Amino acid sequence: MGGQLIGLQTLAASGTETMRAALSAGGCSSSQCGSSDKPDSMSAEIWEKIKDHPCYSEEAHHYFARMHVAVAPACNIQCNYCNRKYDCANESRPGVVSEKLTPEQARRKVIAVANEVPQLSVLGIAGPGDACYDWKKTRETFSRIADEIPDIKLCLSTNGLALPDHVDEIATMNIDHVTITINMIDPQVGLEIYPWIFYKNRRWTGPDASKILHERQMLGLEMLTTRGILTKINSVMIPGVNDTHLAEVNRVVKEKGAFLHNIMPLISDPAHGTHYGLTGQRGPTHAELQALQAKLEDGTKLMRHCRQCRADAVGLLGEDRGQEFTLTQVPEVVSYDPSRRADYRALVSEMRGEHEAARRAVGETLADLETAPTCLVAVATKGGGRINQHFGHAKEFLVYEVSPHGVRFLSHRKTEQYCEGGWGDDASLDGVIAALNGVSAVLCGKIGDCPKESLAAAGIVATDEYALEWIEEGIGCWYKQISQSQQTRRSA
Amino acid sequence: MAYKIVTSQCTICGACEFECPNGAISLKNDLYVINPKKCTECEGQFDVPQCAAVCPVPKTCIPA
Numbered sequence A: 001m002g003g004q005l006i007g008l009q010t011l012a013a014s015g016t017e018t019m020r021a022a023l024s025a026g027g028c029s030s031s032q033c034g035s036s037d038k039p040d041s042m043s044a045e046i047w048e049k050i051k052d053h054p055c056y057s058e059e060a061h062h063y064f065a066r067m068h069v070a071v072a073p074a075c076n077i078q079c080n081y082c083n084r085k086y087d088c089a090n091e092s093r094p095g096v097v098s099e100k101l102t103p104e105q106a107r108r109k110v111i112a113v114a115n116e117v118p119q120l121s122v123l124g125i126a127g128p129g130d131a132c133y134d135w136k137k138t139r140e141t142f143s144r145i146a147d148e149i150p151d152i153k154l155c156l157s158t159n160g161l162a163l164p165d166h167v168d169e170i171a172t173m174n175i176d177h178v179t180i181t182i183n184m185i186d187p188q189v190g191l192e193i194y195p196w197i198f199y200k201n202r203r204w205t206g207p208d209a210s211k212i213l214h215e216r217q218m219l220g221l222e223m224l225t226t227r228g229i230l231t232k233i234n235s236v237m238i239p240g241v242n243d244t245h246l247a248e249v250n251r252v253v254k255e256k257g258a259f260l261h262n263i264m265p266l267i268s269d270p271a272h273g274t275h276y277g278l279t280g281q282r283g284p285t286h287a288e289l290q291a292l293q294a295k296l297e298d299g300t301k302l303m304r305h306c307r308q309c310r311a312d313a314v315g316l317l318g319e320d321r322g323q324e325f326t327l328t329q330v331p332e333v334v335s336y337d338p339s340r341r342a343d344y345r346a347l348v349s350e351m352r353g354e355h356e357a358a359r360r361a362v363g364e365t366l367a368d369l370e371t372a373p374t375c376l377v378a379v380a381t382k383g384g385g386r387i388n389q390h391f392g393h394a395k396e397f398l399v400y401e402v403s404p405h406g407v408r409f410l411s412h413r414k415t416e417q418y419c420e421g422g423w424g425d426d427a428s429l430d431g432v433i434a435a436l437n438g439v440s441a442v443l444c445g446k447i448g449d450c451p452k453e454s455l456a457a458a459g460i461v462a463t464d465e466y467a468l469e470w471i472e473e474g475i476g477c478w479y480k481q482i483s484q485s486q487q488t489r490r491s492a
Numbered sequence B: 001m002a003y004k005i006v007t008s009q010c011t012i013c014g015a016c017e018f019e020c021p022n023g024a025i026s027l028k029n030d031l032y033v034i035n036p037k038k039c040t041e042c043e044g045q046f047d048v049p050q051c052a053a054v055c056p057v058p059k060t061c062i063p064a
């Protein structure tokens, strides 16, 4: 990693000045304004709730990290995309196993992370298993941690079956965010997704199972909405099963007050041992997923920045520091030190003002380009809203769409990491190029000549010319430059 | 008359533990086991043995 590319990771061992240096890219920060601008269409009250939640606000996900603890491994339904030897596939990546913890172990781990990772803002319980079914463990974990870190946001994810039983407690415990995975509103579609559920002391199969699940999901969503709890709906897109049906799901959940709707691709692999994996049910392609997301955009706000992450992941953006905080590495006795998180928050609110101003400025300058074509640009970032990651270290790219209408975040694209410590081999670079299909340019913190040439041969411009700039600013500058040079070429 | 858990297949999710009406299931050395002295096969309490109905792995909670 280049010396000037101070990662947010270095915040772990540093004071406010280093934090500032890392976030402001080495320069001194000229903080034009202290508060961050909320999007115009949102009420102040809601913005206050989501502004630090990386899964609910695209902007927050550049600055804040969430962590999960796996404390509730039991589940009351069976999904065809889940093999219960692994994590709950609804919020996590299928095929991974998380460290299972007791509520007390979870408390220790969260405090250890909060002391080390000042970006931490959200604690989620998202499986393996169902957080509402194994409610006692979920409740105990949340209450132990909220006692010590009162400003941490609590977030839970559920299949919805047991949700209505606990909504009142969810409200009194200040759990601000609930995710329900809703894959269908029609039991006939559900037949293909849920082989059985366990409800009222017996197992239900066939259309009954999906009908009960559906009714409970709708009831839970309505109860949450009435109590003002922000509810996100996750849907797994399963080609040939519910892909066309999801437009209807979108309409209904929006009607019932869902705040966000997130479409996740089915990840299906025989090696995961899931029903879908074993029967050859395929997941959607990038293009299919994006087409569906584009179609639903006018429905309830669609979240594009969510990825399925490990249930015990710790971190910001694509990074996962979970391995540094396994139970054996966490001290027996930990006490919470709020100072670093407080310093970091103060700093972020300053930076956000600048970032927002930069975004707006870019939007205005692009409007002059009128006729320039729309392009996709990929960015390598490790957080802070800047172009600051080495090409070879990027585990994923953030893809933006740029046009005279402005710069807009589209999606994450995961890559097999190209450079594992040393210099990557060509096979994995091919993988990166495939992942960047359709992208015109890659902006990163640093890139070597070899990969640059290979990318150029594939028709992708790669450059570190915009290193350390705000993402939108860098993309805007690049876009202006190529549009203008194309225009001069045309008129010459 | 009792049920048992085929430990080689068990995912240690614990669902059976809290569904069992008789507290017959507990974690011993990181494995779930059924205490045959406490297990009634749910007779007179439920139509089906609760552990078998909730267990996500087929043929894992079975008659001993």
Ligand code: SF4
Pocket (backbone or CB within 6 Å): A075, A076, A077, A078, A079, A081, A082, A083, A084, A087, A088, A089, A090, A127, A128, A129, A130, A159
């Ligand atoms: S709700 Fe989660 S844990 Fe339960 S079967 Fe579905 S994916 Fe698996």
Ligand code: SF4
Pocket (backbone or CB within 6 Å): A055, A066, A067, A068, A091, A122, A123, A124, A125, A126, A155, A156, A157, A177, A179, A232
């Ligand atoms: S439970 Fe879902 S929404 Fe909440 S922090 Fe985890 S991934 Fe984000």
Ligand code: SF4
Pocket (backbone or CB within 6 Å): B002, B003, B019, B020, B021, B022, B023, B024, B025, B034, B038, B039, B040, B041, B042, B049, B050, B051, B052
């Ligand atoms: S059969 Fe019933 S009583 Fe016996 S272990 Fe299973 S749940 Fe408990």
Ligand code: SF4
Pocket (backbone or CB within 6 Å): B005, B009, B010, B011, B012, B013, B014, B015, B016, B017, B032, B051, B054, B055, B056, B057, B060, B061
């Ligand atoms: S429900 Fe089945 S898989 Fe889960 S702990 Fe009991 S026996 Fe094991």
